[in-house]
Amino acid sequence: MKLPWMSRSDRLRWQSARTVTDLGELMARWLEGEIASRPGYQARYGPEDETEHLVPTLAALCREGYVTTCLQPGFAGTGADGLWWEQRAAVELVVTDPTLVHRLVDAACAAGLFIRINDHHPDGGVQEPPVVATTRDGEPVTAFGGRISRADMAIQWPELNRDLYRQVSTGTYVSVIAPEYGPDGERLWITLDFLTGRRQHDPASPWASRIRPTSPASR
Template sequence: MSRTDRRRWKSARTVADLGDLMARWLEGEIASRPGYAARYGPDEETAHLVPTLAALCRAGYITTCSQPGLAGTGVDGLWWEQRAAVDGVVTDPELLHRLVVAATEAGMLVRTNDYRPGSADQEQPVIATTRDGEPTAAFGGRISRADMAIQWPGLDRGLYDQVAHGAYVSIVAPEYGPTGERLWVLLDQITGLRPAPDPEDDPWSAEPPWHTHGALEPEPGECTLCGAPIHHRGPYCTKACEEADADDTAVYN
């Protein structure tokens, strides 16, 4: 690492400083980063993930490792499969909560290894890469104290203490291959890089699609057609709903 880059990383005092430097390294503005080969940027396979990862770093989720969802024949002639996955450290409890809740609700596999004082939260890794069906890589394993020092050399002592006692969060798509790339859409929505879809337009939302609402069983006191509260006797809130439902019945019968 050049002396200029060493000074950059050493001058960082806050997690926000660190996140901005990591984002600038991802974007190619800085040649080297701690814990990675000097004068090397992100791996070529993750080039399309740079905007997502940079936004995460600037939001406070300092990513340290990631891979896209892939499936295909490798250079060795064997079949390789990858789950889209990302590792990183979070020191902000509110951001940690948002990440874990959003990822879990979207069906992602989440592992949290919490190094904050007094925490006993340590979880097992998730297999993220296979070669002819045999596991070759995992995300979410516990980081030892020695590995932590290797991952973050050259930081200010106070900043190192913050990241070494943060929560290391791994988020892994449940699917192998390109389908798991939905992980990056979710993370972009968390950082605001992409707008969050309305529930009815989100294929992974727990909210039923709009076109199925009419088929749902109404709650007591709700209109059979539109679900509005009923303030009189009968199954419909208005005559219009009754007539519309009769028209639908006529069409499908």
């Protein structure tokens, strides 16, 4: 299945990926603007403007084996339609390494975040119900978590090598959602920065933190 208008060079990049590590690196480079298109997304279109401040966090996750598939920042305010919108900060990631799944779940639990597991292993795995993540005048609009159908999985991951597609389509999809609506839920991203090591605690003050510098040598 070819993604309409994806350039030949971009298509070859995604088709050449053989491992989840390869996939994570390509996804990070798309987030950072080095690759114009990604599978399952509008061709030649980068991350939404509202998520621009999250790119370093998301790229670090992808490079650590937590490949992001869907996300939104925390928000509360009047929308373009004049109605009141509230969003919980939320992210969905596909993880194929059980050790990484446990680390993510442990970190999210310790931070008091909501977690939903949807394990797509052939034996059925765990299928947990979704969590409402966006409301419009108090009415649910979107949710994170919930099983992905085979048809949706194929739409989400076109262009991949067959073996790599098998890995991600049978992986564990972990949704992490802030319990708070609005900007307070942005603490979700701090938790994930600690998980990847991008943010580190200052030993002199357990409540303070610092961001680990990034350089080509650290990637």
